[in-house]
Amino acid sequence: MKNKKKLSRIKLFEEIVSFMENNLDKWNSIEEIRRTYDEFTHNLKKLKDLQPELERDLAPVLSELGDKRELLMQRLFPVGNILEVYAEDHKMGKKSISLLKSSKKLDSLSNKKLLSHATRLYRLIDKYMHQVEGAHEKDGQINPGQDIKRYGLAGSMMDDLNTANHQYQSALHLRKDVFVYRKKVNKKMDGLLTANWKLLTSRLNKLMTVFSGTHPTFYREYKRISTQK
Incomplete structure (x- = not known):
């Protein structure tokens, strides 16, 4: 996955987390949504920790x-x-x-x-x-x-x-060390991004449909944010 797409995915995940945090009262009582969300935010934190290396100017x-x-x-x-x-x-x-x-x-x-x-x-x-x-x-x-x-x-x-x-x-050794580490970071980030994308599309998006009837405005806004490309 290219760096630009990685950063775009991280931004999307952050927007979802921000929305969910601002509406805790609506979904926090549903155990599987809460468990999925906790795993989602845990992965996002790891991604944010790795992000500076991705953006480092080589x-x-x-x-x-x-x-x-x-x-x-x-x-x-x-x-x-x-x-x-x-x-x-x-x-x-x-x-x-x-x-x-x-x-x-x-x-x-x-x-x-x-x-x-x-x-x-x-x-x-x-x-x-x-x-x-x-x-x-x-x-x-x-x-x-x-x-x-x-x-x-x-x-x-x-x-x-x-x-x-x-x-x-x-100088050659330094370049090698930097690029080897960058490669490791990219591999870790790819794994975390894939895991979070799966949590989002295979679990969270489906579980959140429970609010399509009871809280339609809330659900429409969630769907708008979570389905951005």
Whole structure:
């Protein structure tokens, strides 16, 4: 059931409850109407408790994810390109070069694949950056790890990439948690709305016909409210 219809049903239920509360003296003595009405109002209270989550604006969560995705791609862009040149010069493995070349297609990656790509790329680069620490020349040859500095790939760029990756991962988890909870709320509300609709159409509306002859004005008003679409 779509959110708009859910809210419309809740509004209808509230109008019925308001009408019934204002006319307690007319129906409260009939046990089955009272029992059905109590169950109806109990379900409505649960619906009202869940309603704020249904109306919660998810735009800030999605906007935050979009911002963190954009930042991560910005951090990946120079790092991936620099290392691609380095990889070609130093004949890195085919898998590494393939990973680097895929950095050019960041926009087309799904959120999950972008996270996986960024994590793999960071680990690949981190392996080479660690070679810088304690590296030294041997027989006049510059250690490849030390040589990578000449390409402009600084440690601060790695730190920024790592931070952006963690922030993006957190934003992804937040969106997942929010949508999982929203799904649970929708499922609960669907069950309560179905239960109340059944109570209304299969019991309360039929039981209230007892007043069609004794209190025709009261019954006509009840029928008008309860049969709204």
